[in-house]
Amino acid sequence: AMAAREEATAAREAATATLAKAVAEAVAAAAEAKAEAVAAAVARADAVAAREEVEAAMAEAQVEAAATLTQVKAEAEAAAAEAKAEAEAAAAKSSAEAEATTAEWDEARDAAAAAAKEEVAVAKDAADSAEQHRSQQVAAAQGEVAAAKEEAAAAKQEAAVAKEGLA
Incomplete structure (x- = not known):
């Protein structure tokens, strides 16, 4: 009887001890899962902040590109108007000068027209390059x-894993 009692005490x-160990392990596992959930929440907040930053950068790039294009x-338009005024002035001058021949006037008009065409082409190139720059900025922002x-998706996955760990 004595031996049986001692055996029962030892078993108890x-x-x-086994129960205490199991409780300690469960507490440690819960703490770890909580830490993982906190880390996942931080990662998700970072991803949201990054997305907001990128969206702001895209909006800024579009505003800048639109302003450049307008300018x-x-x-x-100003260059074309100036060239036209110059051509008209040249025409008035040549017709006023009796000694100026028709050939000279034609030459002056052609030169003025060519200069105007050149200025318009240069302005168009500038507009094209501004548009290209805007496209590049938008592509980079995208x-x-x-x-x-991707960061947000990864954070979501981490949060899901952490949640499973808690369940």
């Missing part, structure tokens, strides 16, 4: 958005 002590168009989306 072993069971108590280039205005400059091209790349950043894609990267931010």
Whole structure:
């Protein structure tokens, strides 16, 4: 009977130790899962911030490109108007000068027209390059958005894994 009682006591002590160990492990696992969930939430917040930053950069790039395009168009129009005025002045002058021959006037008009054409072409090139620059900025910004989306997806996955760990 004495031996049986001692055996029962030993068994109870072993069971108590096993239970304490299991409780400690469960507490540690819960703490780890909580830490992982916090890390995932931080990663998700970072991804959201990155996406907002990229969207702001895209909006800024579009505004800048639109302003540049407007400026280039205005400059091209001004250059064309100036060239036309110069051509008209040259025409008035040649007709006023009796000794100026028709050939000389034609030459002056052609030169003025060629100069105007050249200025318009230069302005158009500037507008084209501004548009190209805008496209590049938008493409770069879209790349950043894609990267931010990937980060957000990864954070979501981490959060899901952490949630499973808690369940």
